[in-house]
Amino acid sequence: MRPAAVCLVLLAILCGCPASQNPGSDTPDSGMNPEPDASTCEAKPTCSVTIRYTGAGGSVQLRGDFAANGWTQGVAMMKVDGGFEVTLPVRDQQVIVYKFVVDGNWIMDPGNGRKSPDGFGAFNSVMRADCDKCPARAAIDWRDSIMYFVMIDRFANGDTVNDAPVSGVEQPGQYQGGDYKGLKQKIDEGYFNALGVNTLWLTSPIDNADNANPGSDGHQYSGYHGYWPKNLDASESKYGTEAELKAVVDAAHAKGIQVLIDYVMNHVHADSPIYQQHQDWFWPNTNGSGGNCVCGQGCSWDNDRIRCWFDPFLPDFDFRNADARRYSIENAMQWAKRLGIDGFRLDAVKHLETVWLTDLRARMTPEMAWDQPFYMVGETFDGSRDLIKSYVDQTMLDGQFDFPLRGKILENVLRRDGSMTDLAGFLSSNDGFYGQGSVMSTFIGNHDVPRAVHIAEDSPQ
Ligand SMILES: [Ca+2]
Ligand SMILES: [Ca+2]
Ligand SMILES: [Ca+2]
Structure with a gap:
């Protein structure tokens, strides 16, 4: 029986090196015959x-x-x-x-x-409508998906004109210039086909705040990562235009590659017009006892996880408010439709009112799932399988990133704590744990966690 899992095998470059130094630029074309260009079929x-x-x-x-x-x-x-x-x-x-x-x-x-x-x-x-002679794309069984995470800013700089560093930010936290043109060049070259990758997960394309903000380590950062959404209908100009992003999606499809985007719905940046116009759509940054409600400060990461703000500059949506929810769901649907993408990676799921997920799924399946399911994978950064599973069913997510499996692999394989028999036992219990039809995403590293290799023993025995 095949494990019900997407394999997340590769990582974008997360170090502070310039995007133009991305490895693989000399990777030869895979030699695969590309599918007919579907982009012209969708354009008009x-x-x-x-x-x-x-x-x-x-x-x-x-x-x-x-x-x-x-x-x-x-x-x-x-x-x-x-x-x-x-x-x-x-x-x-x-x-x-x-x-x-x-x-x-x-x-x-x-x-x-x-x-x-x-x-x-x-x-x-x-x-x-189904009225032309455009070739239909072959449907994917999401269990066969090999996913590559592209952090757009750190992948490939194909156009220096859109480079726009943020003042007051040190180089590692700065925008590095990566953009849609650079990504499309790599897709067209067959770089991902040569790797065996058939699915791309792209960082959020939504316009981010352009100022510097402090990280928890005291350093100043830019929004290169995409998690400070500002103008929710606009695409981030530092990555290129939305037309260039659509061209990325079409080019990927022409190579037989699915595309997911990261959708960030839990919060916006305080500069966002949505926050400034509708403060009642957001949880107040007060804990009711005279303090703030920043996660880990005046509020708890666990007990207040739905309502706490990740940072004092990141207002947290209150999706109990039906107007806020309708607005956000419509925004998510429009991004999916305008780009013609195949799935979402949904950020910070355990910090969300679950009604947002059920509302999104109720629209996504009838409106976007035609030839294949619209794959929705969540990030619930947690070691509890029960908590992770609680969001996985037909009314919410297809799957989630398998943080517990990653932890077990690091423990038994990289840290050599326990045995391969332990890992085999865990795998036996994990296959099927998340329920019939679930498709979890297996990974050992992504931008949410430190590099797995740093866990490895220095002195193997
Ligand atoms: Ca650029
Ligand atoms: Ca911006
Ligand atoms: Ca929240």
């Missing part, structure tokens, strides 16, 4: 789709996300035999979320069982 409307309403009514409108004003104005549907219809220009495989307005009443499409929550307790209908 090339065909049309006819949507029909079969039922009674005097006047019927189509409302939906098929146009910028599709939800507010919609289009009138023409009366035909047995109902109403309208024909829309679409891209091949364009997903349309819609409702009919029949004599002033909003209803789902009675002829379409695929539906997605509308955020207000009811549902929209969902359909996908």
Whole structure:
């Protein structure tokens, strides 16, 4: 039986070396035949789709996300035999979320069982156009995924024009210049295919605050890591444009490579307009006893883990607030749709109100999972398998990073504490622990943890 796990085998460069020194620049092309270029198929409307309403009514409108004003104005549907219809220009495989307005009443499409929550307790209908001759991408079984984590800033600098260092930051915490152009060059060269990688996890593309902020070690850092989201609808200019990011996704798909992005939803940077306009969407930075509610300071990392702020400059969303939740879920959905990605790596899951996860999953599956599941893997940085498992089921996450397995590998293999029999016993209990259909991500290192090699014994016996 295959273990239900994604193998996370490789790491981006996390040292302070310039991105241009990334190894592998002389890696020869794998020689694999690339799949037909699907990017041209997705770029523009090339065909049309006819949507029909079969039922009674005097006047019927189509409302939906098929146009910028599709939800507010919609289009009138023409009366035909047995109902109403309208024909829309679409891209091949364009997903349309819609409702009919029949004599002033909003209803789902009675002829379409695929539906997605509308955020207000009811549902929209969902359909996908399939009208061109664009080659369909082969579906992946996520258990076969070999994932490479690309920290965009530290990977490859393909365009020095977008380099914009932050003042007051020492070099190791500074932006190093990596960008989408550099990443696309490596994809086009076949660098990842040659490594056997078929999935990329990219750091968050969302615009980050551009100022320096202190780390827990007292040094000043930039937002090169992507975890200080500021303008949630905009992409980070230091990595390039959103069009260049879309070109990365399309280039990866053309090479048979899936793409996940890191989605950061727990908090924003204090400079974020969302925080400044909606402070009531966030937990207050007070612990109720005269202190702050920063995790590990005035509040507890454990008992207050949902509400505590990671830093005094990182306001923490209160997703018990339905408006905050609707806004954030819509933002996540729009990033997934605009980029046409295949999954999310979701940050800081145990610090989140779980209703955010269930709301996201309820929309993601009907709207984004067509040829394969939209893979959602969480980061719950914890040694408790029970806690990690509590977020893994069909209503939330497909899997999580397997921190307990990593800990056991480090203990038994690198630290030589215990035996390989111990590890085998752990593996026996771990396979299947997270439940039917779960796909955990196996790893020994990523940006959340120190390099595994530093755990290794200095003097093997
Ligand atoms: Ca650059
Ligand atoms: Ca920025
Ligand atoms: Ca939180």
